[in-house]
Amino acid sequence: MEIRLATGKLLTVHDGESVFHALKRQGIYLASSCGGKGTCGKCRIRIDAGKYRTDSRGKLSPDEMKAGVALACQTFPDSDLSVDIPKESMLIVGDVIEIARSKDLLELFRTLDGNITPLVQWIPLDIPPPTIENNTGDLERLAGAAADKGLKNAIFSHDFVLSLASSLRNAEWKINLAFTKGPEAILISPLKEKTRYGIAVDIGTTTIVLYLVNLLDGGILDTGSTYNSQIRFGDDVITRIVYATESGGLKELRETVAGDINDLLASLVERHRIAAEDIESAVISGNTTMAHIFWGINPEYIREEPYTPALNAFPLWKAETAGISINPQAPLYTVPCVASYIGGDIASGVLVSTMHRKSGLSLFIDIGTNGEIVLGNKEWLVTAACSAGPCFEGSGIKHGMRATEGAVESVKIDPSTFEPSFGVIGGGNPVGICGSGMIDALTEMFMTGVIDQKGRFVKERAPQRIREGFEGPEYLFYSDDRRDIVLTEIDIENIIRAKAAIYAGISLLLKKMGFTPQDLESVSIAGGFGNYLNIEKAVIIGMLPDIPREKYRFLGNTSVAGAYLCLLSENMRREAEEIARKMTNIELSVSRRFMDEYMSALFLPHTDISLFPTAEKIIAKR
């Protein structure tokens, strides 16, 4: 059977295959935060002709159903279908925002190190061909020539030796020998100028971001991103761990994430017309659970007291072992983790923030699916994970989405009319709300009194916008003939919980180390909020401490940025390792003081209003 898209493109669909899967298989990625379970409602399509079965119509309104709207993940064709994919259902892979930011990263690298020293080194060797007088083995010839150039005691794997004789003869004994830490020889290529490629990968619980990097000049050639399809086994790390301990679960999770990365790779490799074999090294950065699952290592003990990972510092294993479709011998560096709930993504973040090089007190906050905090300076670093949840990445929020094209990233509510206006990434009509939009919206609602200090709607303030929806009270942001965009009271509750967890973590770490927010010299914020985070507003709702705004910097996705730095240089890898070793983890989950801090922060801005003079003034004025 076939699917005909409104663009005229024809796609195949296998028996028993969902439209979602058929599209994905053929390179068309739809948005999804539930991973195809039919619960997030983000993969809406319109069926214009043809017969199909559907497993669920959850999240679809009666009007939508009437108009032929269906969830692609729940739609199984019984005949050829004509399908229209609305823009808001498309997952934008390799989005513009990431590319724009990637230019700054090369600048950052130049200020931090500047000397490119990839995981793989190359040495040119001119090996004397064998003669009847000197017919020792190929490996002995190679090892001898390498030793003459200073590469002694190299390790040669069985895989390397398998192709040795033919590689040497094909290259007529004039070769480049590539080797990695060990030193271990990994591949041979004929002597000729060519670009060398590497990839930096952020494996988030919710999203995966990949940079394709030119290792000769450090340039980021392209980027790709996608949801982590493991979402279909659960939204957060705990449910993933539980799934991993079920029979076959770990293997399935592992193959899922490798599949996502390989899908991203396939499109990048095709777009740039490079051979996957020419990608010679990779760095992955992710939280501890993601790193365990990526390598197929049982994460079971991460969630059991005393929360022990199988390992924090991952040895340099190979792409082949990970099932990643680049050169099978390519070394795959894993940014080191710190503890069960403080992963390589946080070591990456500290590396990018440079707080570990500064004398003054700095704070680093990564707001992703979880929410991690690091406090310290060049002498010491303490860290904690506070379960903030994935709402700022769009998960668990009715119209939440990642910071890609079509996302509402900034919101303003007119204090007299209570009518909203907003900025949309890429311009055009809004498709959903991303993290920065949520914080803006919450703040504006709070400042204008549309919600109270507990986050509940004050209906009489804006009766034309606040209505009773499917899931309770909601505020209507936007409406066109295709869809409404709302923020529900449940959404607001989720956002307040997230901001409370973050503030409680910050507050506790500061107190534990004997500091106050005023002692902070800089605060770096990372996460998938979008192009920017309105610090002012995050302070007003009590997510961030009320300190001078110029101390704040928003760094975007520091996990992939750290992976990028580690891909380029040995110094950066050593720094990441030192950071990971140096960090002291504080387990908040067993801390009663954390619970107290959290409960106090469930208000807007906080139970103790004196901590937030800016908000205090606004409330007073209101």
Add this chain to the structure above:
Amino acid sequence: MEIRLATGKLLTVHDGESVFHALKRQGIYLASSCGGKGTCGKCRIRIDAGKYRTDSRGKLSPDEMKAGVALACQTFPDSDLSVDIPKESMLIVGDVIEIARSKDLLELFRTLDGNITPLVQWIPLDIPPPTIENNTGDLERLAGAAADKGLKNAIFSHDFVLSLASSLRNAEWKINLAFTKGPEAILISPLKEKTRYGIAVDIGTTTIVLYLVNLLDGGILDTGSTYNSQIRFGDDVITRIVYATESGGLKELRETVAGDINDLLASLVERHRIAAEDIESAVISGNTTMAHIFWGINPEYIREEPYTPALNAFPLWKAETAGISINPQAPLYTVPCVASYIGGDIASGVLVSTMHRKSGLSLFIDIGTNGEIVLGNKEWLVTAACSAGPCFEGSGIKHGMRATEGAVESVKIDPSTFEPSFGVIGGGNPVGICGSGMIDALTEMFMTGVIDQKGRFVKERAPQRIREGFEGPEYLFYSDDRRDIVLTEIDIENIIRAKAAIYAGISLLLKKMGFTPQDLESVSIAGGFGNYLNIEKAVIIGMLPDIPREKYRFLGNTSVAGAYLCLLSENMRREAEEIARKMTNIELSVSRRFMDEYMSALFLPHTDISLFPTAEKIIAKR
């Protein structure tokens, strides 16, 4: 369908399976030097009842066919069969001779080193279990405890880490950590006393011999041996190399030899009731082609000028990579090779001969499927391969066989009656002739004038014994109601070619280095001749130089003996490596002088009779 043996034992047989294969599958090994092609005629069985198809009756006489004799490899049952296996068709696995000799080896080891230092070392570690205050990763805990005991910078493979968390917890954090060169951690086991096992394997072109060794005391617990089933792809290394370069050929050859070793292992492991997992290390010793094929490395360039192997010194790879059914992480040491036609079996031989430790001039001769010679002392070693062919291992000789039970190992011919008498290994009726029997027979025939100096029968000398056979003239050694044992003129031609190649090699090496046979202080002989080699007779036919007999020593299978020494000690491995590095290989195949020497040696004893005063006297007397 079933096969009922005369012993009453019932065996299954699959559809389309030969009787030979069905027996092998169920642990009953028949003799075979053609590997199941129906050409060697060694797997004769008698079918007493039942229907069967046969692909070939080659080598069977009309009388045998009438009596129900069939070749097991060519027999495919169509119904249940009753089968009688004559003693001479049984391959004796784990024969008594090897065991008897193995006791001397421990003595040899004690004189050479005595300090057992296996490939795998064990350290007991008492690792502090994780607590909420110290919950760093399992690997970091293990690495820390190991470093405290002096094991620093260890390598941890992906496979090792996969099972780490559960191994540590199962052992309740009190473990033995096993590690090998690298240092690389390979396995964890609970702290308890247990025997540690290793295997030493000789991979010959024709036969495979395996020793099961107790690594705690160096004792040889058991031995096993079998034909190398690769024989079905060709008798010698050249045909194996040719086969390896055909599509899928290398894989097939590799799986064949691994299968043979695993079959031997299975029976040893069962007999001693040990877990295959408890075999923690292995050493293999074989010629360069066998080592390449064992590791799945293309041997193509070995046979192309300038005869370059892919490698001589094999890295320490793992049992899993080789497909050998012991502990998958077990390191597998390959005794280093010297050149394309001088393999690890020869380095083993020199090690066992101890010639590399002596000041005087020594000669080492290994007469196996090929024939290799080493000349030298503790300062220098030169070596050469002379294509002697596999006849002394029983291959290519009508009634040739390995030196196992039933083999004629010594022969005497009465100079007046020309009637033969002989010694049979294990007593009883003879089944075939092994290498030492062939040399004896040739000498006796020569001394009594039954053959002339060219090896042709002088029929009138013993008309009652010399007859016209299926393949030309033959001498009848033995006859009973079941079979005749003969030596044909073609057999004799083969034996003379083999002895000529060996003598030519010895002669050339001595001349090249400026010595005469009289300069030799000791000569060590290795090979599959059997329990002993009658040096006197080998001198008379001109295979060995005519020097005082007390300079000769017969060492048996030095390839497996060298593997055994290397299994036990790091010093022995270092010595084997030094031997391999030190040896200078001389390519006889491109030497015109070798051809001259060879042609001169195709006589009994030699064209230049003055070189062989002992034989000269005998001829004069005759």
